[in-house]
Amino acid sequence: MTTAATGSRGSTASLRHRLAERGIDSSLWLMVPALVFALALFVYPFSYGIGLTFQPGLATQEKWGGGVLANYVAFFRDPFVFDSVWITMRLALPAALFNVLASIPVALVLRRRFRGKRLMTSILVLPITLGTVLTAQGLLIFAGRQGWLNRALMATGLVDQPVQLVNNYVGVMLSLIITGFPFAFLLVSSYLSGIDPSLESAARTLGAGWWQRFRRITLPLLAPGLATTFILTFVLAFSVFPSARLVGDAMGSTRVMSLMAFRAFGEQNDYPMASTIALMMGVVELAVVALVLAWRALLYKGSTGGKG
Amino acid sequence: MAALEKVRDEAPPKAPARGRRPSRPRGSVPAPGTTPGEKRLAASPSAWFVWSGMAAFLVLLLGIIVAVVVDSFGRSWFDTWLPAEWTAQWYAESWDRFDLTHVIGVTVGVALAVVVLSVLIGVPAAYLLARRSFPGKRLVNVLFLLPILMPPITYGIPLATVMYAFGLGRSVVAVILVNLVPSVPFVILTMTPFIEQINPAIESAARMCGAGMRQVFTRILAPLLVPGILAASILVLVRTVGMFELTFLVSGPQSDTLVVAIYRAMTSAGGGEARQLISAMAVMYTTTMLAMLVVALRFVNPTQLVAQVKEARDD
Numbered sequence: 347m348t349t350a351a352t353g354s355r356g357s358t359a360s361l362r363h364r365l366a367e368r369g370i371d372s373s374l375w376l377m378v379p380a381l382v383f384a385l386a387l388f389v390y391p392f393s394y395g396i397g398l399t400f401q402p403g404l405a406t407q408e409k410w411g412g413g414v415l416a417n418y419v420a421f422f423r424d425p426f427v428f429d430s431v432w433i434t435m436r437l438a439l440p441a442a443l444f445n446v447l448a449s450i451p452v453a454l455v456l457r458r459r460f461r462g463k464r465l466m467t468s469i470l471v472l473p474i475t476l477g478t479v480l481t482a483q484g485l486l487i488f489a490g491r492q493g494w495l496n497r498a499l500m501a502t503g504l505v506d507q508p509v510q511l512v513n514n515y516v517g518v519m520l521s522l523i524i525t526g527f528p529f530a531f532l533l534v535s536s537y538l539s540g541i542d543p544s545l546e547s548a549a550r551t552l553g554a555g556w557w558q559r560f561r562r563i564t565l566p567l568l569a570p571g572l573a574t575t576f577i578l579t580f581v582l583a584f585s586v587f588p589s590a591r592l593v594g595d596a597m598g599s600t601r602v603m604s605l606m607a608f609r610a611f612g613e614q615n616d617y618p619m620a621s622t623i624a625l626m627m628g629v630v631e632l633a634v635v636a637l638v639l640a641w642r643a644l645l646y647k648g649s650t651g652g653k654g
Numbered sequence: 655m656a657a658l659e660k661v662r663d664e665a666p667p668k669a670p671a672r673g674r675r676p677s678r679p680r681g682s683v684p685a686p687g688t689t690p691g692e693k694r695l696a697a698s699p700s701a702w703f704v705w706s707g708m709a710a711f712l713v714l715l716l717g718i719i720v721a722v723v724v725d726s727f728g729r730s731w732f733d734t735w736l737p738a739e740w741t742a743q744w745y746a747e748s749w750d751r752f753d754l755t756h757v758i759g760v761t762v763g764v765a766l767a768v769v770v771l772s773v774l775i776g777v778p779a780a781y782l783l784a785r786r787s788f789p790g791k792r793l794v795n796v797l798f799l800l801p802i803l804m805p806p807i808t809y810g811i812p813l814a815t816v817m818y819a820f821g822l823g824r825s826v827v828a829v830i831l832v833n834l835v836p837s838v839p840f841v842i843l844t845m846t847p848f849i850e851q852i853n854p855a856i857e858s859a860a861r862m863c864g865a866g867m868r869q870v871f872t873r874i875l876a877p878l879l880v881p882g883i884l885a886a887s888i889l890v891l892v893r894t895v896g897m898f899e900l901t902f903l904v905s906g907p908q909s910d911t912l913v914v915a916i917y918r919a920m921t922s923a924g925g926g927e928a929r930q931l932i933s934a935m936a937v938m939y940t941t942t943m944l945a946m947l948v949v950a951l952r953f954v955n956p957t958q959l960v961a962q963v964k965e966a967r968d969d
Binding site for chain 2: 384524577592625
């Protein structure tokens, strides 16, 4: 009897010990609030949404058929909805690419020390405070038909008629660049500062010109970071919603996926269809992200910076 | 082969004798006759290209900001360079019309609640993720990364549907809960490098002296983590005040934050409100954000968030 008791106590102690050796002990309770949060507010709603996509509304079922898959049939068959995938891509891909490519030279220039560097960085970060809504309002006023930009262009004689810059593709693109570029710049310059400057100095000692130094030293080291930056700016541009509505042509050339999802959610109260579009948004976006990540895996990920 | 590997490992030399070299602008050969340290005035063509691109960006940016500010102070601004009259009455009018006392109250309340909750939930989790390894850690990492990687609308719409199903739709509670989804992972992401910087020996010493987990947290880690927590809090504050999509999906007239109120005013049916009223609101919004961001930048260098920064040498 006594031996059994001590034996069982011994085995619990050793179980605890064995668990602790594998990294399971009482301090893991610290993780519980975060896990509960993630399960309750992210995993559960997401699964619920996926379940919802298989419970199409009656109207959808009647119009498109396909039983439980009616929402997906509607998504792929309805050109009004499906075209929004290409419309979103046509906006988000060029915007993200431009933001990443343009921030490389700017980050390179701002890496040096010069007078007013802090001011310059602050100004470049300023658009983060604007938010998409104020950017939209500003674009409407500044680049509208009677705005300063068109007035200046007409006054200098570059154009005769006011250029249409808002309420179309160009307006949304401008707003994506204004909000996305500072973000890309911040990331690229932080990756750039992670690259050991002595590598470039060494290349210079060996007689490399600036282009060779950039092409052979900086760019390869920076490339993984650039891929990360591209992904993050792409995510930002992909979910463009307020500016597509406010400075874009919401029913035409900037009818992006998030607008369609919101239309189904807020205006038609068709929650299953809204969830379907939202889910497909996630799928399309993750596909692009996975492609970029696969490419990034081929790049150098050694010990000196820029790796992200 | 092994020797080659070793050489390659040692290849990045650790900046020998940096003190002895005269400082000189990077990328330019000093012209004869210039003293070391003097910078050339004429820039190279590539630099001109970069600077002109930046100038164009700045013109667009400042144009947008100034246009909104001028619009918010002007009266009857139509086909002219500047408004005909100046007035400050748009501010008072928009304050009354959109009940901004309430809107700003909601915004501040939501933002503070989100900050406190996300720090309380996120910091312990960040501690574990930074210090410990346990089964399923990769899975947990992915779980916390997903809300940042996905577009807000993707998880926002199912989440909002759930909120409405639970009868929380259009309530302040729903706005707070929804905003926690990207904030907690953001706190975890921001705090991890701060925690990694703390020497684990300090915690071990405290434990040797008999401190329990709670004491280690309140007496050792919390004081050391104050800068990191401040940085994360301010960034979460800025993000929450600026968060449009998620708030918009669940908020109603009584729980709109400032951004959503501006959007609703801009898109309200029937041509909507006078443009100047919206400009006034937008200026107030930007001023608040700017103040917060200035405070944030005092505590945290944005470029330090992603990588361990080595200050570029000035040579």
